[in-house]
Amino acid sequence: MTSTVNGHELRFETSDLGELLGVSSKDFDVYVREDKRVLGDGRLLELTRRLAQKPHLTEPRSVRKGEMMSLHWLLFWFVITNIIPQGQGCNIADPMDMYYTDLLAG
Numbered sequence: 315m316t317s318t319v320n321g322h323e324l325r326f327e328t329s330d331l332g333e334l335l336g337v338s339s340k341d342f343d344v345y346v347r348e349d350k351r352v353l354g355d356g357r358l359l360e361l362t363r364r365l366a367q368k369p370h371l372t373e374p375r376s377v378r379k380g381e382m383m384s385l386h387w388l389l390f391w392f393v394i395t396n397i398i399p400q401g402q403g404c405n406i407a408d409p410m411d412m413y414y415t416d417l418l419a420g
Contacts, residue, residue: 331397337418353413361412365390376406389418 316325332339358374366381394404
């Protein structure tokens with residue numbers, strides 16, 4: 315992983331970053347893959363149900379931050395601002411955002 319902070323480029327191995335943050339870096343390679351289907355429909359549905367707080371959903375989908383409980387919203391915010399920076403005003407967690415948020419909550 316690389317990032318620029320105050321004009322200084324920082325580079326971390328995934329395992330080092332996980333250790334610094336005190337979180338598991340297991341399956342991080344899955345998060346950064348372009349093909350999001352790698353998780354499978356069953357896992358995506360499980361994540362959607364948990365993060366959207368809607369256990370009766372039948373299809374996986376992205377989740378709006380307003381649907382998340384406070385802990386998941388905070389972790390999602392951490393993911394999109396510190397781990398995988400995204401544009402301002404990101405209100406929707408895509409499947410991989412949900413996956414990484416769930417790993418942090420784990």
